[in-house]
Amino acid sequence: xxxxxxxxxxxxxxxxxxxxxxxxxxxxxxxxxxxxxxxxxxxxxxxxxxxxxxxxxxxxxxxxxxxxxxxxxxxxxxxxxxxxxxxxxxxxxxxxxxxxxxxxxxxxxxxxxxxxxxxxxxxxxxxxxxxxxxxxxxxxxxxxxxxxxxxxxxxxxxxxxxxxxxxxxxxxxxxxxxxxxxxxxxxxxxxxxxxxxxxxxxxxxxxxxxxxxxxxxxxxxxxxxxxxxxxxxxxxxxxxxxxxxxxxxxxxxxxxxxxxxxxxxxxxxxxxxxxxxxxxxxxxxxxxxxxxxxxxxxxxxxxxxxxxxxxxxxxxxxxxxxxxxxxxxxxxxxxxxxxxxxxxxxxxxxxxxxxxxxxxxxxxxxxxxxxxxxxxxxxxxxxxxxxxxxxxxxxxxxxxxxxxxxxxxxxxxxxxxxxxxxxxxxxxxxxxxxxxxxxxxxxxxxxxxxxxxxxxxxxxxxxxxxxxxxxxxxxxxxxxxxxxxxxxxx
Amino acid sequence: xxxxxxxxxxxxxxxxxxxxxxxxxxxxxxxxxxxxxxxxxxxxxxxxxxxxxxxxxxxxxxxxxxxxxxxxxxxxxxxxxxxxxxxxxxxxxxxxxxxxxxxxxxxxxxxxxxxxxxxxxxxxxxxxxxxxxxxxxxxxxxxxxxxxxxxxxxxxxxxxxxxxxxxxxxxxxxxxxxxxxxxxxxxxxxxxxxxxxxxxxxxxxxxxxxxxxxxxxxxxxxxxxxxxxxxxxxxxxxxxxxxxxxxxxxxxxxxxxxxxxxxxxxxxxxxxxxxxxxxxxxxxxxxxxxxxxxxxxxxxxxxxxxxxxxxxxxxxxxxxxxxxxxxxxxxxxxxxxxxxxxxxxxxxxxxxxxxxxxxxxxxxxxxxxxxxxxxxxxxxxxxxxxxxxxxxxxxxxxxxxxxxxxxxxxxxxxxxxxxxxxxxxxxxxxxxxxxxxxxxxxxxxxxxxxxxxxxxxxxxxxxxxxxxxxxxxxxxxxxxxxxxxxxxxx
Numbered sequence: 008x009x010x011x012x013x014x015x016x017x018x019x020x021x022x023x024x025x026x027x028x029x030x031x032x033x034x035x036x037x038x039x040x041x042x043x044x045x046x047x048x049x050x051x052x053x054x055x056x057x058x059x060x061x062x063x064x065x066x067x068x069x070x071x072x073x074x075x076x077x078x079x080x081x082x083x084x085x086x087x088x089x090x091x092x093x094x095x096x097x098x099x100x101x102x103x104x105x106x107x108x109x110x111x112x113x114x115x116x117x118x119x120x121x122x123x124x125x126x127x128x129x130x131x132x133x134x135x136x137x138x139x140x141x142x143x144x145x146x147x148x149x150x151x152x153x154x155x156x157x158x159x160x161x162x163x164x165x166x167x168x169x170x171x172x173x174x175x176x177x178x179x180x181x182x183x184x185x186x187x188x189x190x191x192x193x194x195x196x197x198x199x200x201x202x203x204x205x206x207x208x209x210x211x212x213x214x215x216x217x218x219x220x221x222x223x224x225x226x227x228x229x230x231x232x233x234x235x236x237x238x239x240x241x242x243x244x245x246x247x248x249x250x251x252x253x254x255x256x257x258x259x260x261x262x263x264x265x266x267x268x269x270x271x272x273x274x275x276x277x278x279x280x281x282x283x284x285x286x287x288x289x290x291x292x293x294x295x296x297x298x299x300x301x302x303x304x305x306x307x308x309x310x311x312x313x314x315x316x317x318x319x320x321x322x323x324x325x326x327x328x329x330x331x332x333x334x335x336x337x338x339x340x341x342x343x344x345x346x347x348x349x350x351x352x353x354x355x356x357x358x359x360x361x362x363x364x365x366x367x368x369x370x371x372x373x374x375x376x377x378x379x380x381x382x383x384x385x386x387x388x389x390x391x392x393x394x395x396x397x398x399x400x401x402x403x404x405x406x407x408x409x410x411x412x413x414x415x416x417x418x419x420x421x422x423x424x425x426x427x428x429x430x431x432x433x434x435x436x437x438x439x440x441x442x443x444x445x446x447x448x449x450x451x452x453x454x455x456x457x458x459x460x461x462x463x464x465x466x467x468x469x470x471x472x473x474x475x476x477x478x479x480x481x482x483x484x485x486x487x488x489x490x491x492x493x494x495x496x497x
Numbered sequence: 498x499x500x501x502x503x504x505x506x507x508x509x510x511x512x513x514x515x516x517x518x519x520x521x522x523x524x525x526x527x528x529x530x531x532x533x534x535x536x537x538x539x540x541x542x543x544x545x546x547x548x549x550x551x552x553x554x555x556x557x558x559x560x561x562x563x564x565x566x567x568x569x570x571x572x573x574x575x576x577x578x579x580x581x582x583x584x585x586x587x588x589x590x591x592x593x594x595x596x597x598x599x600x601x602x603x604x605x606x607x608x609x610x611x612x613x614x615x616x617x618x619x620x621x622x623x624x625x626x627x628x629x630x631x632x633x634x635x636x637x638x639x640x641x642x643x644x645x646x647x648x649x650x651x652x653x654x655x656x657x658x659x660x661x662x663x664x665x666x667x668x669x670x671x672x673x674x675x676x677x678x679x680x681x682x683x684x685x686x687x688x689x690x691x692x693x694x695x696x697x698x699x700x701x702x703x704x705x706x707x708x709x710x711x712x713x714x715x716x717x718x719x720x721x722x723x724x725x726x727x728x729x730x731x732x733x734x735x736x737x738x739x740x741x742x743x744x745x746x747x748x749x750x751x752x753x754x755x756x757x758x759x760x761x762x763x764x765x766x767x768x769x770x771x772x773x774x775x776x777x778x779x780x781x782x783x784x785x786x787x788x789x790x791x792x793x794x795x796x797x798x799x800x801x802x803x804x805x806x807x808x809x810x811x812x813x814x815x816x817x818x819x820x821x822x823x824x825x826x827x828x829x830x831x832x833x834x835x836x837x838x839x840x841x842x843x844x845x846x847x848x849x850x851x852x853x854x855x856x857x858x859x860x861x862x863x864x865x866x867x868x869x870x871x872x873x874x875x876x877x878x879x880x881x882x883x884x885x886x887x888x889x890x891x892x893x894x895x896x897x898x899x900x901x902x903x904x905x906x907x908x909x910x911x912x913x914x915x916x917x918x919x920x921x922x923x924x925x926x927x928x929x930x931x932x933x934x935x936x937x938x939x940x941x942x943x944x945x946x947x948x949x950x951x952x953x954x955x956x957x958x959x960x961x962x963x964x965x966x967x968x969x970x971x972x973x974x975x976x977x978x979x980x981x982x983x984x985x986x987x
Contacts, residue, residue, distance in 0.1 A: 326915035326956060330894065333914045335958045360915050404820065424823045425816035425850050466816060468825045
């Protein structure tokens with residue numbers, strides 16, 4: 008990230024009164040970006056170059072002090088090993104980094120991570136790192152936290168319309184609030200964790216869910232100007248958008264369009280629902296962000312939307328009394344595997360009862376559940392066996408996903424056949440590995456397999472079998488689908 | 498059962514040529530029943546009286562030898578303790594015996610039980626008794642069994658159109674075949690097991706699934722004449738009717754009507770599907786017999802059909818390679834509980850791989866699985882807590898079923914809240930019992946509970962909680978539904 012710092016006017020309302028942009032140029036390309044006021048007479052313009060070489064820039068502003076600043080800098084190859092650029096969609100239903108490095112989202116949920124206290128943030132990042140999550144869903148605007156949790160700073164001036172007579176001055180942002188966000192965004196970036204930034208949400212005690220229309224857009228433009236040069240940013244237009252009663256579908260569409268227009272880098276854009284699924288075929292959605300665990304609908308949804316799908320809320324591991332918050336680690340692990348063999352991705356969440364006012368993990372706190380290591384085990388497996396991702400095998404008798412002839416992954420869920428005649432391709436020889444997803448064991452069988460291959464399995468449910476191509480085979484490519492067809496009996 | 502034995506003509510084809518009926522009379526009531534030819538010049542008329550007292554009868558026949566036989570007998574109160582008469586529907590969505598004794602179907606599947614070899618039948622009955630199943634689904638017409646299993650007798654004369662040049666003489670039945678069925682039916686009756694008799698099915702190697710129309714009806718009338726006086730008979734018109742390609746929907750409707758007309762006792766009538774659900778709102782269906790485990794649709798189906806529902810195939814415990822035949826005992830137990838808290842019933846099945854040609858349980862053989870005792874545990878629980886059956890609590894936040902204010906049974910499935918505020922009625926005081934359905938433990942909590950009651954639960958999934966009314970309470974009957982409404986967050 009290149010950042011240009013300029014000093015300018017601090018009188019009046021610089022957030023509203025001062026226009027500041029810059030054009031960045033390399034060879035024949037020009038990229039126009041918007042700067043922002045950072046308080047105390049400071050202005051910043053941030054830029055994320057995508058091409059190695061010399062860039063020049065020149066500023067334009069309604070303020071004489073800020074206008075016409077020009078300069079050059081060299082964009083060099085990434086120095087930090089984890090820097091592969093921003094994540095985009097790839098291979099129709101999957102993702103990858105800008106430099107072509109595979110990226111498979113195995114994310115979690117820490118809504119308050121960006122604005123919570125330092126202790127919570129440290130604990131939260133430690134948990135994410137330990138469990139190897141590579142994405143987290145986090146709110147930009149504050150949400151109420153547990154009792155005993157310290158009051159938040161506010162993103163705008165004023166004291167919040169919290170029913171105690173306070174007011175929000177929506178014409179002035181609080182730079183300190185955003186500086187905290189940015190510090191945390193960088194911490195995520197250093198840990199190779201993508202930040203799925205939730206721009207609007209219904210969990211609000213101060214009026215941010217029902218700001219006037221022009222304020223919503225004012226806030227959006229400011230946030231995008233500040234944050235879009237962070238390479239690990241994704242835009243989640245809203246969490247549970249359909250629970251934000253003050254907004255209409257056309258508001259959500261507008262926010263997508265503003266985000267698409269204002270973000271020079273086209274970071275990933277999605278919107279997350281509660282009950283009413285957004286029409287993800289709309290062109291500004293880069294992928295679907297669902298709340299559900301009806302993975303059996305994945306295939307028809309992928310075909311309808313032609314985009315990757317992340318099931319971003321599949322209920323939470325935990326023990327609270329709400330239905331969404333008391334899954335066992337076994338069930339959470341199972342849902343991640345079901346997602347993968349259905350060609351989609353899932354997102355973790357956790358919430359345990361706290362008597363002491365301690366923040367739950369999903370607000371940003373300490374990780375207490377047992378699914379984390381199992382999800383990391385699955386992530387490591389996927390990263391080892393494919394560069395592109397796995398697509399579900401349509402019409403397969405047992406749930407399975409693969410990519411070309413290279414790899415085929417079965418997940419048997421509740422089924423526990425003593426043996427199965429796997430209908431492998433006859434054009435390749437495969438290694439076979441038995442996997443216990445919860446106990447995290449792998450057992451590679453001796454020899455190779457091609458065509459219809461009978462393999463004995465354990466008598467346990469929730470087991471997986473992985474086939475990987477080791478060489479070509481001489482079989483003619485007319486595999487029998489016989490064993491794909493269910494018997495009529497009984 | 499009263500049985501009148503008469504000798505008559507054995508020349509020609511008595512099955513086809515001789516008409517034999519009788520009218521049984523007590524006081525002002527008359528019941529007309531049909532007799533049947535049992536081979537060797539023997540004719541029988543069976544009658545199941547439903548009223549204590551003196552009955553008289555007189556026969557009518559196209560044969561002079563069989564015509565005009567008259568007599569009387571006394572119908573006395575049941576002598577055997579398990580005899581409560583036939584089972585019928587009751588309480589809208591449930592069942593009971595004719596004498597008003599509660600009957601809750603906890604059945605299993607032994608397709609070949611009626612016509613298999615004696616060793617298999619003995620083993621099968623021992624398993625049913627041990628696991629306390631009180632219903633079994635069994636085919637009247639033969640089905641192919643595993644390799645090494647002895648050839649069957651045939652229900653009709655001839656050698657079967659098995660592709661080896663045999664033929665069926667559909668105009669003559671084989672009395673020995675039916676005598677075996679009846680012996681087995683009586684053995685079930687003695688063990689208090691209802692026989693859900695499958696009249697047609699698609700698993701056939703001898704032409705019985707595609708007999709000419711008039712033969713189907715000929716077979717139906719003969720079977721009903723022979724078997725309807727057994728009090729433990731239910732009629733399942735077909736198994737997987739939609740897989741019997743030679744028959745149309747109007748054939749199935751006809752079979753229902755014939756069965757309804759010919760059976761003087763109106764035994765329970767249902768039809769079992771594979772993929773295409775029969776319209777169970779048709780008036781001749783007494784209850785629905787489903788193949789599925791989508792219990793979440795139970796409520797809408799009960800309301801649409803206004804009848805009891807038995808999920809008669811919910812997949813099988815076992816280890817074969819087909820999806821329907823390799824559930825764990827845990828998953829089978831779970832599905833039974835899901836059925837109960839959705840106000841419906843489920844049926845057990847089991848199939849394990851046999852290398853030796855041994856019959857699987859579901860064909861009639863040895864019971865090897867572990868769900869049997871768990872199903873018996875659930876049956877004993879239901880029999881202890883209700884006389885009518887349980888209906889699902891519509892709109893409940895967690896799955897639960899009850900009957901009036903007397904009893905309320907929760908099943909938490911994958912959910913494992915550390916505690917829950919149960920929204921109990923304020924008009925009663927309840928005892929509370931924690932139940933582990935798989936480990937078959939019950940723990941009754943001290944004290945009683947009324948109104949919103951917080952109870953701590955274990956951290957395990959698949960647990961249940963039972964509330965039973967112990968006394969009336971003084972609360973006003975305006976219970977808050979607050980805790981029934983899911984929180985919006987997150």
